[in-house]
Amino acid sequence: MAKPNTPITEHLAYLLAQANREINRQLELRLSKEGVPVEQWRILKVLSDGDGHSMGELADAVLLNHPTLTKMIDRMVSDTLVYRVQDPNDRRKVLMFISDRGKVLSKKLNSLAVDQEEHILESYGDKSTSELKRLLESLIDSSN
Amino acid sequence: MAKPNTPITEHLAYLLAQANREINRQLELRLSKEGVPVEQWRILKVLSDGDGHSMGELADAVLLNHPTLTKMIDRMVSDTLVYRVQDPNDRRKVLMFISDRGKVLSKKLNSLAVDQEEHILESYGDKSTSELKRLLESLIDSSN
DNA sequence: TTGAAAATATTGAATATTCAAGAATTGAAG
DNA sequence: CTTCAATTCTTGAATATTCAATATTTTCAA
Numbered sequence: 001m002a003k004p005n006t007p008i009t010e011h012l013a014y015l016l017a018q019a020n021r022e023i024n025r026q027l028e029l030r031l032s033k034e035g036v037p038v039e040q041w042r043i044l045k046v047l048s049d050g051d052g053h054s055m056g057e058l059a060d061a062v063l064l065n066h067p068t069l070t071k072m073i074d075r076m077v078s079d080t081l082v083y084r085v086q087d088p089n090d091r092r093k094v095l096m097f098i099s100d101r102g103k104v105l106s107k108k109l110n111s112l113a114v115d116q117e118e119h120i121l122e123s124y125g126d127k128s129t130s131e132l133k134r135l136l137e138s139l140i141d142s143s144n
Numbered sequence: 145m146a147k148p149n150t151p152i153t154e155h156l157a158y159l160l161a162q163a164n165r166e167i168n169r170q171l172e173l174r175l176s177k178e179g180v181p182v183e184q185w186r187i188l189k190v191l192s193d194g195d196g197h198s199m200g201e202l203a204d205a206v207l208l209n210h211p212t213l214t215k216m217i218d219r220m221v222s223d224t225l226v227y228r229v230q231d232p233n234d235r236r237k238v239l240m241f242i243s244d245r246g247k248v249l250s251k252k253l254n255s256l257a258v259d260q261e262e263h264i265l266e267s268y269g270d271k272s273t274s275e276l277k278r279l280l281e282s283l284i285d286s287s288n
Numbered sequence: 289t290t291g292a293a294a295a296t297a298t299t300g301a302a303t304a305t306t307c308a309a310g311a312a313t314t315g316a317a318g
Numbered sequence: 319c320t321t322c323a324a325t326t327c328t329t330g331a332a333t334a335t336t337c338a339a340t341a342t343t344t345t346c347a348a
Contacts, residue, residue, distance in 0.1 A: 008189045008205070011257060012264060012273065013171050013182075015280040020164040021207050022287045027157050038157075045152045055327060061152070063165050068305055070328055092313045092326040113155060120156060124286045129156065132279045135272055136159040142268045143166045199297060212335055214298055236296040236343045 023120070030112040034105065039064060039072060040081070041113065044098060044106040047082060052095030054087065081105060167264070174256040178249065183208060183216060184225070185257060188242060188250040191226060196239030198231065225249060 008014050028038055042062040047053060053061070059069045073096065076082045081102035087093035098106065121129055152158050172182055186206040191197060197205070203213045217240065220226045225246035231237035242250065265273055 005192070005254065006258070008186060010277070012261060012277060012280075013167050013257070014186070015277055015284070016160065016164040016167055017207055019280045019283050020160040022284060023157050023160055026287070042152055042158070048149070056325090063161055065306070066327070067307085067329080071304080074328095090314070090326085094327065110149065113157070114150070117156060120283075124283055128279055128282065132276075132283065133154070133156060133159055135276045135279065136156075136163045138272065139163050139264075139268055139276065140159070140166060143170070200295085209336070210297070211299080211337085215334080218298095234296085234344070238297065 026119075027113065027116050030116055031109060033112060034108055036105070036109060040076060041106075041109045043069075043072070043076065043096075044081065044102055044109060047096055047098035048103060048106045050098070052085060052087070052097055054093045054095060056093075058096055076102075170263075171257065171260050174260055175253060177256060178252055180249070180253060184220060185250075185253045187213075187216070187220065187240075188225065188246055188253060191240060191242035192247060192250045194242070196229060196231070196241055198237045198239060200237075202240055220246075 024038060027041075031038060031041055039062060043058065046058060046061045055066065055069060055073070058073075059066050062069065064072065073082065073084070077084065079101075080099055082096055082098055085095045085097060087095045168182060171185075175182060175185055183206060187202065190202060190205045199210065199213060199217070202217075203210050206213065208216065217226065217228075221228065223245075224243055226240055226242055229239045229241060231239045
């Protein structure tokens with residue numbers, strides 16, 4: 001008797017990748033109205049607290065590797081969305097700040113992202129959404 | 145009074161990306177024992193039903209764009225893990241099959257992937273895991 | 289039956305990401 | 319103090335991914 005061997009669609013790793021791909025695709029579509037990739041939305045959102053964030057901190061927060069972040073920030077500096085300041089307390093570090101132009105863009109992007117969340121809430125339900133968020137947070141916690 | 149503006153960590157899109165990144169990283173680490181990227185595990189797993197799968201079908205199943213899949217399959221053909229056969233019923237299509245060598249590798253990879261699932265089950269819990277899977281499936285459903 | 293449109297897969301050029309190495313600064317042990 | 323290891327960020331080369339265009343085959347309407 002042949003072993004039925006779990007189909008890939010039952011692996012948590014696969015379901016996460018699939019869900020992430022789909023939701024990300026939808027978000028991408030909305031943000032493309034402003035011609036901005038999802039990662040830049042994340043960067044602007046994190047920086048919009050107005051504080052300076054080091055590159056390392058940012059890389060963690062926005063789920064990008066260091067060199068990838070450096071190069072994306074280069075582009076955003078060219079677009080004058082953010083700027084670099086050397087950290088006076090530790091000159092190895094660079095502190096990133098959001099510019100005024102960045103803040104304006106960030107607001108537009110946020111409302112596009114909120115639109116999406118609301119769209120999900122409608123089709124997927126309030127209860128499922130908050131339960132899913134809770135479980136994801138706890139999965140992330142348990143992975144550290 | 146300043147609007148507190150949802151932190152990025154509360155967005156479903158972000159939580160999914162974060163959880164996916166973490167779980168994927170762990171899986172990657174295990175599969176690296178066999179020197180194989182996660183996508184190749186997916187491909188081998190899907191093909192291991194022994195049937196022929198067209199490139200389009202495969203691309204959907206393994207969450208890759210067409211050209212990316214084509215190039216990855218080129219490598220796997222070089223490694224004699226899979227092979228192409230022209231679909232006799234529709235000669236636009238190419239049917240992909242897993243080779244014997246591919247089957248052997250696939251088995252090893254599966255056991256590494258199952259190890260991971262079990263590790264998650266332990267640290268995260270049986271109940272949470274199955275509930276999370278259920279919610280993810282239903283999110284994916286509701287997105288079509 | 290013919291010819292235009294659709295479906296499928298691949299290719300090549302443009303872009304983006306990653307890996308490994310490097311430069312600058314700090315920390316800390318001797 | 320001095321020196322060596324660790325931390326932080328960037329760079330350049332190697333890889334990988336994506337976009338747009340192409341080739342082939344099928345479908346289907348006229």
